[in-house]
Amino acid sequence: MSQLQTAQLSPIQNQALFEKNGLPPQFNLDQFINYQIASLQGLSAVQQAMAKAQKPFSGVAVNTLAATVNDVDLAKPLADFPAVLNELKSVYLDHAVYFHHPRYMAHLNCPVTYPAVVAEHIIGAINTSVDTWDQSAGATLIEQKLIDWSCEKAKLPSTADGVFTSGGTQSNLMAMLVAREVAVSRYAPEHQVKLQGLPNVASRFRIYCSEVAHFSIQKAAALLGLGYNAVVPVATNSKMQMDMDALNHAIADSKAKGDLPIAVVVTAGTTDFGSIDPIKDIAKLAKKEQLWCHVDGAYGGGLLVSEHHRSALNGIELVDSITIDYHKSFMQPVSCSAFLLSDKRHFSHITLYADYLNPLAEAGNGTPNLVDKSLQTTRRFDALKLWLTLRTMGDAPLGRAFDKVIGLARQTHIVLNEHPDFDVINYPELSALVFRFAPEALKHNPDLLDTLNLHVRQTFLKTGDAMIARTKINGRHYLKFTLLNAQCQLSDVRAVLEQISTIAWQTYKEQQ
Incomplete structure (x- = not known):
């Protein structure tokens, strides 16, 4: 059947074409007209919902909405796609929380740029996975270009590298993982955590962060086998920034107890207050004390492109690793984040080679497999959202x-x-x-x-x-x-x- 003939079918007749031979409606050129029709119907549903949303939230009660969702019988598909969208209105669109509304002032959720929304269409349609070159090709190079751009914005050294992540929690986990591995190589040089698990000395490792830092630091410590108690909360000053005297005291106190300071986390934009710890002072202290220095810039990372407030991140070029959430202060859809390292060699602590996927031989011949730097294997091409945004409007x-x-x-x-x-x-x-x-x-x-x-x-x-x-x-x-x-x-x-x-x-x- 030609595309022209397909275009002349009604949406209900198209449903029969979708289910030809009992197969699901696969996205391909034969189905492209159906996709175009359905996409326009979907966009129309979103437009109507946004126009209808005179306030950021409907106020629906959990029990009321749960009853509506629970009434849906997933074993019984609806007659056509417009019917599906009409049902979606009742279970989602009519009751979504709309971040674009000017009276949404709750959490670190942003309105998004329209090029990034277009990118979501393309990402879903092509369904690239950016774990290996043979699954992504140009997508790998686009992501790497954006990582290089981010490193340049942070003024990291030429040895820097990074990878896109699902969000700040994953990026912070990666930072603490690398910090732990660096500490093990220092305090138990013959020990390999990948093979043997944690050495006994790891029970004495200590990580320092502000008392108002993000909870993901504690979560990371627990996941890495160090435990919540490995994280030492440091008192803040009147501006809700980590107090330098308190940090010095906390490090000295740990040493006096026989513990081993291994890392300090600088928060560039606390969740509650938006406060920024003194980056340069902490980075200098970390170097003196031989601590891994990580900046959690999930919130404040947007200052990298700020005309008036970039100086608040002065000193970020001195740190070992950085978290950035583009889906907070760069107006990108969730998820769109990155983890940056000042020395790319530390990604070796994350790399594991698999013959079927990313064999060691490919690393030797220069094949760019981003899975070598990621905790994830299958991974969305989220970088395209930021790419289309920058190519459409620039960063200013x-x-x-x-x-x-x-x-x-x-x-x-x-x-x-x-x-x-x-x-x-x-x-x-x-x-x-x-x-x-x-x-x-x-x-x-x-x-x-x-x-x-x-x-x-x-x-x-x-x-x-x-x-x-x-x-x-x-x-x-x-x-x-x-x-x-x-x-x-x-x-x-x-x-x-x-x-x-x-x-x-x-x-x-x-x-x-």
Whole structure:
């Protein structure tokens, strides 16, 4: 059947063509017209859903939506693709959380560039796996080009290299894995962890990070057999940055106990506060103490393309490894992240050669198999999203967008300070603010304030009028804005703050 004949079929008739000989609807040239039709129908469904979303979330209750999903019988396919999309509206599109909405201010989720969305279409259609050259060809070279670009932006030495990852948690795990292996080669040089597991001396290994660092550092330590207790939380200063005196003291204290300091993690953008640890000072100390120095730049990595705030990352060129999440501050769809090493030779700690996939002989002849650098084997061509974005618009607009939300966060800080109903914890180095409803008349009752602030967030989850986050500081409940949408205006922030104030005061009066 020709493509022209296929194009003249109705979508319902196409369904029969999909299921010819009982086979699934494979994506190929014979089915391309069907794919085009279905893609346009899918885009139309997304457009309608986004236009309908007058607020970031519908407010649907978990039990209500779960009942709708549970009613779906996966053993009974629907009549045609429009019917499938109509069902999708009820189980997902009508109740998705829309990060593009200016009143989504909750977590480290960003709106995305349209070239990156187009890239997702291409990635899915070709279905490349970038683990080996013979499965990816040009995709391997595109990813490597972007890794080289990222290393250059960070001003890493010519020995640097990296690989795309699923996100900051995986990148941080890789950093701690390499740090552990480097420590083993120092303290147990005859021992091979790949063959023998951990040496006894590993029980004394210690890793240092800010007390407000991401939990993935502890998770990595546990997965690597070192345990949560191997991670030493270091006190922060008034700006929520790792305190250098406290770090020096923590290292000295570990040594006095007979423990072995092996690594320090510098956070460039803490999840709650967006605070950036003193990179250069910590890197210099790490070199002096012979510690692996890793920068978790999952959030703050976007400063690499910032026009006004790049200096906040000064010293990053001195570290051993870096985590960057392009799906946070580079406006890329999830997932799109990278792990960078200043010395590519350390990827040997991750490499395992398999004759059927990436034989040692290929490494010797220069065949670029990215699996040699990755924890994953099969891996999506996520680099294409960043590639199409940069080739369409360059990196300057991405930097401007990040600069804009940083500026908005600092304007918001002024508004919070001037508002009688709020206490704000931090001045935003990036775009995160922690605050709480705490009018002077109620400050004598912190338990009541905890209740009111929790109720505010629960109310937003029920109404969907805005999406904000929450956290705990010194055991007390706080609210949090994370601003990553450059289309968000100060008027949007003011409106949400007034809603918070109204909800809290009304709840208080109802309880009296």
